[in-house]
Amino acid sequence: MRANTATKLGDETGWGKRHGIWSDRLSGFARLCEERAAEADEASHLSPAVTTALREAGILVAPLPPDHAGQGLLQSSQWLLLHEALRAFGAADLSIGRLFEGHCNAIELVRRYGTSRQFEDLAAGIRRGAMTGVWGADGNKPLCIKRHEGRWQLEGGKILASGSGFLLKPLVTASSEEGQRIVLLDLEGEDARIDLSRWTPQGMRSSATGSVDLSGIVIGDDNLIGEPGDFMRQPYFSGGAWRFCAVHLGAIERLVDLFIAQLRARRRDEDPYQLQRVATCITAARSTAYWTKAAARHLALSSHDAESCVALSNLTRGVTERAALDVMEVIQRGIGLASFMRPGPIERISRDLRTYLRQPVPDLAMADAARFALAAEVPVRDMWTADAN
Numbered sequence: 001m002r003a004n005t006a007t008k009l010g011d012e013t014g015w016g017k018r019h020g021i022w023s024d025r026l027s028g029f030a031r032l033c034e035e036r037a038a039e040a041d042e043a044s045h046l047s048p049a050v051t052t053a054l055r056e057a058g059i060l061v062a063p064l065p066p067d068h069a070g071q072g073l074l075q076s077s078q079w080l081l082l083h084e085a086l087r088a089f090g091a092a093d094l095s096i097g098r099l100f101e102g103h104c105n106a107i108e109l110v111r112r113y114g115t116s117r118q119f120e121d122l123a124a125g126i127r128r129g130a131m132t133g134v135w136g137a138d139g140n141k142p143l144c145i146k147r148h149e150g151r152w153q154l155e156g157g158k159i160l161a162s163g164s165g166f167l168l169k170p171l172v173t174a175s176s177e178e179g180q181r182i183v184l185l186d187l188e189g190e191d192a193r194i195d196l197s198r199w200t201p202q203g204m205r206s207s208a209t210g211s212v213d214l215s216g217i218v219i220g221d222d223n224l225i226g227e228p229g230d231f232m233r234q235p236y237f238s239g240g241a242w243r244f245c246a247v248h249l250g251a252i253e254r255l256v257d258l259f260i261a262q263l264r265a266r267r268r269d270e271d272p273y274q275l276q277r278v279a280t281c282i283t284a285a286r287s288t289a290y291w292t293k294a295a296a297r298h299l300a301l302s303s304h305d306a307e308s309c310v311a312l313s314n315l316t317r318g319v320t321e322r323a324a325l326d327v328m329e330v331i332q333r334g335i336g337l338a339s340f341m342r343p344g345p346i347e348r349i350s351r352d353l354r355t356y357l358r359q360p361v362p363d364l365a366m367a368d369a370a371r372f373a374l375a376a377e378v379p380v381r382d383m384w385t386a387d388a389n
């Protein structure tokens with residue numbers, strides 16, 4: 001029987017065998033994250049051992065193409081490899097999963113919309129150990145690009161910026177006269193701009209999701225990625241939501257494993273109500289996995305069909321959120337008070353998952369998916385014939 005995240009990774013799909021050394025490194029890294037997750041939660045920052053391993057185990061470079069020393073995780077043909085990495089990190093520590101997901105998102109944006117020179121520069125920075133991410137959320141002072149003494153400079157800042165103080169090369173969105181722009185920054189030595197004092201959530205404490213004041217930073221053409229409006233271009237903007245769902249999936253599965261282990265340890269595994277709960281949890285977890293894989297595969301292979309990619313990813317968000325909430329409720333009732341006790345992993349993972357589940361406009365995502373179905377005028381079974389039937 002599989003005991004932990006690391007063994008689960010290779011066994012699940014067989015890709016462990018196909019990707020040998022990378023798989024071993026990934027499994028080792030996930031195991032380390034899992035071991036250090038409680039300490040990171042307590043300290044509200046990642047363990048130094050984890051940040052070192054992020055670089056040394058080749059995790060940061062993995063999304064880069066092979067000719068840039070990576071594993072090509074972002075190539076369409078490798079959608080399952082990326083799915084499994086996100087799932088493994090979600091199982092190990094949701095904060096790491098969040099940061100790695102943002103890292104992948106940023107690399108993909110620069111690869112898709114940036115010049116080859118911009119991509120080369122980012123890849124070189126990542127090979128030197130820099131992590132990237134995407135900071136899109138605006139607070140009271142939305143980030144904008146203004147003309148100042150003949151130069152372009154940033155005014156305002158970002159909120160809910162994961163990896164604040166840790167990400168050296170974040171992408172930020174900023175409004176300009178031409179529309180919304182993507183700006184690639186170098187924040188080395190800019191720690192004074194970071195404010196983590198308002199990051200006081202129940203969970204995801206070590207994701208360091210702070211506020212950043214970017215006023216006064218001078219930018220040039222090298223900083224501007226793509227054209228105005230590229231950031232929200234579909235299907236990639238909404239369709240990419242499957243990635244955070246895959247991270248959530250890892251945590252859901254980990255909770256179910258912990259629940260089963262608890263029932264066994266307390267010899268409560270024959271009770272018919274508990275059996276019913278286990279079945280409920282397993283169906284929720286497995287169903288989520290089918291959806292996240294379908295959404296990932298559909299975006300990778302059918303991106304020309306933008307609306308259907310977006311709709312499938314939006315529905316996957318709803319399925320994943322429902323499954324996570326159901327599993328957490330069932331486990332709380334099945335284990336009782338012990339599931340609220342610190343420093344138990346069930347308490348911490350549930351706290352992290354409940355926090356990280358809060359993603360932008362969940363109602364709109366479901367409403368848009370419903371509109372897609374209404375407009376499609378085909379039977380449900382034919383809506384995603386290639387991938388999800």
Ligand SMILES: Cc1cc2nc3c(=O)[nH]c(=O)nc-3n(C[C@H](O)[C@H](O)[C@H](O)COP(=O)(O)OP(=O)(O)OC[C@H]3O[C@@H](n4cnc5c(N)ncnc54)[C@H](O)[C@@H]3O)c2cc1C
Pocket residue numbers: 098102133134135136137159160161162163204207209355356357358359360361362363364
């Ligand atoms: C751990 C963590 C890390 C994060 N890291 C990053 C990061 O690195 N970069 C980044 O850009 N963001 C980040 N975010 C922010 C994230 O992308 C979302 O912006 C944020 O989580 C939105 O949460 P919310 O529940 O407040 O969403 P909301 O969208 O405000 O939703 C709250 C509720 O309001 C409803 N609602 C929304 N809009 C309307 C409306 N106009 N009218 C009526 N109802 C409405 C929604 O459907 C929902 O029911 C992070 C969030 C978390 C939890």
